[in-house]
Amino acid sequence: MSMSRTSRTKERLVVIGGDAAGMSAASQARRLKGPAELEIVAFERGHFTSYSACGIPYWVGGDVAERDQLIARTPEEHRARGIGLRIRTEVTEIDAEGARVRSRDLASGAESWTSYDKLVIATGARPVRPELPGVDAPGVHGVQTLDDGQALLDTLAATRGRRAVVVGAGYIGVEMAEALINRGYEVTVVNRSKEPMATLDPDMGRLVHKAMEGLGITMVNDAEVTGLPTGDDGRVRAVATEDAEYPADVVVLGIGVRPETTLAQAAGLPLGEHHGLLTDLAMRVRGHENIWAGGDCVEVLDLVSGSERHIPLGTHANKHGQVIGANVGGGYATFPGVVGTAVSKVCDLEIARTGLREKDARRAGLQFEAVTVESTSRAGYYPGADPMTVKMLAERRTGRLLGVQIVGGEGAGKRVDIAAVALTAGMTVEQMTALDLGYAPPFSPVWDPILVAARKAVAAVRANGV
Amino acid sequence: MSMSRTSRTKERLVVIGGDAAGMSAASQARRLKGPAELEIVAFERGHFTSYSACGIPYWVGGDVAERDQLIARTPEEHRARGIGLRIRTEVTEIDAEGARVRSRDLASGAESWTSYDKLVIATGARPVRPELPGVDAPGVHGVQTLDDGQALLDTLAATRGRRAVVVGAGYIGVEMAEALINRGYEVTVVNRSKEPMATLDPDMGRLVHKAMEGLGITMVNDAEVTGLPTGDDGRVRAVATEDAEYPADVVVLGIGVRPETTLAQAAGLPLGEHHGLLTDLAMRVRGHENIWAGGDCVEVLDLVSGSERHIPLGTHANKHGQVIGANVGGGYATFPGVVGTAVSKVCDLEIARTGLREKDARRAGLQFEAVTVESTSRAGYYPGADPMTVKMLAERRTGRLLGVQIVGGEGAGKRVDIAAVALTAGMTVEQMTALDLGYAPPFSPVWDPILVAARKAVAAVRANGV
Structure with missing residues (x-):
């Protein structure tokens, strides 16, 4: 079977990849344009769509009972919303000049070409699998x-x-x-x-x-x-x-993972130093008017360092999908970049970071002061006041916030969001000392640990103010 | 006993009030200037200094076992740090022209005058006690x-x-x-x-x-x-x-409480419409070169509405004290204002707000869109994903964030800090949709509830974009 453009009177959007970025883009485009205006064809080589890969450790660990709880939207649900989804179908080639993709039905092995007016590449990432003896062994x-x-x-x-x-x-x-x-x-x-x-x-x-x-x-x-x-x-x-x-x-x-950009590279699309696709702020592949890309297969602009990074994370993929869907659906949206926020936990220990580490700052050509403070996640006298350590980097002379790292007990991790917003706004650590953060004994010491770190960073910047 | 300026060769700082604002100011001033340069005399009419009034409900409720856990620094500790603290001593008059205060030793009833070079007023707030039959009855x-x-x-x-x-x-x-x-x-x-x-x-x-x-x-x-x-x-x-x-x-x-400004009013110092002292950004009482005020007895600038408010809260009082201490100690600091952040809980229900409510916005002359979303504090499939409701106000036409209110389960309340920083930075709800907030299933849905609310607010502003 082959679908060519000449046989169509309406626009066709082709999406490669059925997880967060691809299906968010498809869904958002569908919201903006109905089936009479826009045909949407989406290819997914696996069995599942729109699932939370981030949730797999919690499923394996038993916190999440059933695999299907991780699936936000099934193939059937996408189809019911007017998206022509083909699972177990792998795209094997992008012909950017001919505006078409070749796909293979993994069950039958049958191949066909599908032409597109607009293409979304959301091929995700592939795990780094070292070439070690035994790496493919059972277990x-x-x-x-x-x-x-x-x-x-x-x-x-x-x-x-x-x-x-x-x-x-x-x-x-x-x-x-x-x-x-x-x-x-x-x-x-x-x-x-x-x-x-x-x-x-x-x-x-x-x-x-x-x-x-x-x-x-x-x-x-x-x-x-x-x-x-x-x-x-x-x-x-x-x-x-x-x-x-x-x-x-x-x-x-x-x-870890790498961007899955084999198809994109073969098609001559622009890749960055981390092997991810390079896009403009509207998530359009650079130099290609009718191709967009998002999710784990692209590089994103780090707003703090000013350079591109590869950050495979579901929350970015979903945002990319929304932005792409708005743009291919005739609206307008941009993805301005990231500040590199991440949060995780191991049992009761919460771990978070945003912005630049020391080596990131050096690589970006920035000079900085780094301070570390120990505090608690709640008022010291309140039950469950767990220790938390905050490290903060501020630019030398300007005092601009460059990054925050947090390790601590319950309530510590999401505090990184305070710094993420401050980084986005370009705040100095001095400005941060005046932030009006929520205070009550069950939630924070009277000086939130982020404020304590900011005050210490101010002192460090002042002390070395030359 | 009387202490007059003529008998002294060094500067004297007098502080009225021994809780957060007063003692933070005294401590910070002492850090900057030693006893050879600056004498510090502080008056407190009660028995205690530097305690967490915010912690009293948790002491009464049994979460905090001992009263003394609420005391951050005792009178003895302050004295050991070179602060001349007199407890159970009430200031009964401020003579601003004569630069002196009259105090009464509550045990002996003896009165005396103390002159000052610099004065800090940190008289706090007094509870509203309605004139009702029986209000003074036991129980x-x-x-x-x-x-x-x-x-x-x-x-x-x-x-x-x-x-x-x-x-x-x-x-x-x-x-x-x-x-x-x-x-x-x-x-x-x-x-x-x-x-x-x-x-x-x-x-x-x-x-x-x-x-x-x-x-x-x-x-x-x-x-x-x-x-x-x-x-x-x-x-x-x-x-x-x-x-x-x-x-x-x-x-x-x-x-509730009102600013305790009886002394200040009698001394002819400037009070605002909420009966709190009015200061400049350095926390200096307006029109008075050598008097500072902070904590629950002052009004603060609301950065969102542009008008003064009275917000009795330990975290502001501590910041005021730091700013005053820096300025009276020969340094420089300002308190730029608040956005009105507050967080509380009742059992497992967390309650938070920042910025303007609908009626605040109307009072400030602002037109706005208000949206409400229901989400969860963690990924929906993760154990302990509690419902949380977020209400967001955005200015009509500009889309500037005006306020956020949150009611929800564990992890809901402190998310208000995201909005507090965004308000401080003057962000629009559209800018907020791109915020790089910490995501992992134990901490947040892939779209943080704050982002969900921001997206809905963007849609509302657009829909009524005239």
């Missing part, structure tokens, strides 16, 4: 897709051993460590960085390290994995580093 | 000071009956309702407004009303208290309104 799992999550759960159900090794200690790594602790496993985390959570500065990562050890997790930092030795049955039996072997009944890879 | 309590809290606890310990009536349903009223519920009382709240929490719009107050009823609290709204009938023993036995009598073994008055 080794990624956690990128719902199918991955189900496969891991099946392995856990079938495995009698209770030793789990997580490779990588970024967001996915620490969340999977929590999930496996919750499942009753003995958990070892093997991590190539000096400290876990390399999205924090090492001094803050060290707090996470100590807290994870306090939860009974064995932390192996600064360690390069050299292989995944298998047993006589072919299953993984350990994670090997240069120095040691860590016995494993199951191995979870949480090493 | 009727305010909760303004630590002494009030102790007196209430003594009454609760001595009273066999379990019926408590709280008069007033503002922050103190709802917090005291929670405290008494926690103590096992049958609680009735009698409130003159249409709904509790009149610091919210009535539609949001209604959510608080329903939630409090769900906690077993009897809510009597729109009711004017006419008297506090007493029994044969002289103790309060009920709260009477025009329509009914509510039997009471104990009555707590939570009707």
